[in-house]
């Protein structure tokens with residue numbers, strides 16, 4: 725009789741420490757995408773013996789799941805239909821974009837832990853894509869990044885730049901739609917590290933937009949090899965079927 729073998733040495737378990745949720749992943753996939761995983765599984769480590777990696781001080785299963793989907797597919801399921809994005813007057817669209825920015829920011833923090841610049845670049849592209857549609861930067865996402873993120877990172881620079889531009893515009897045009905951003909950013913600057921970063925930018929002068937690559941991590945020779953493609957993340961042209969339960973694209 726034919727039997728199907730699963731080679732157990734080819735799979736590892738990744739555990740979200742704070743929730744205890746376990747994810748089973750092919751070792752070669754995780755090692756190829758994440759130098760952090762590869763380092764954990766070097767010979768003679770306890771992780772290599774147990775084929776298990778605990779993600780310490782992490783409590784978000786959603787971002788872990790999305791990270792693994794990205795490892796296999798090279799793209800994310802965090803997507804919003806273009807038709808919804810285009811309608812900024814729609815409350816649902818604004819809520820969805822805010823939620824998306826928060827989820828992407830969490831994913832950025834996880835990608836930082838897993839040492840995956842390619843994914844981090846993808847995420848910056850995606851947040852930039854939502855802002856191209858005129859959505860303002862999520863206060864919750866900004867606070868989360870500045871309170872939990874690494875001291876310096878490209879997403880912080882991007883959000884600081886974006887909020888700085890919005891605030892400058894809001895001061896110049898207080899009565900139109902840009903002026904409304906000012907109300908939002910009154911809350912954004914409640915966190916001292918955010919206020920400090922924005923104030924420093926305004927004092928030093930907001931740099932001109934030279935392209936999204938200023939907010940990417942490139943290779944040491946500054947080649948663009950790690951640049952992502954935002955269309956991997958956000959569907960800008962076509963509608964996609966949405967899963968009502970998770971809010972993700974179904975495909």
Ligand SMILES: [Zn+2]
Nearest residue numbers: 937940948951
């Ligand atoms: Zn780039």
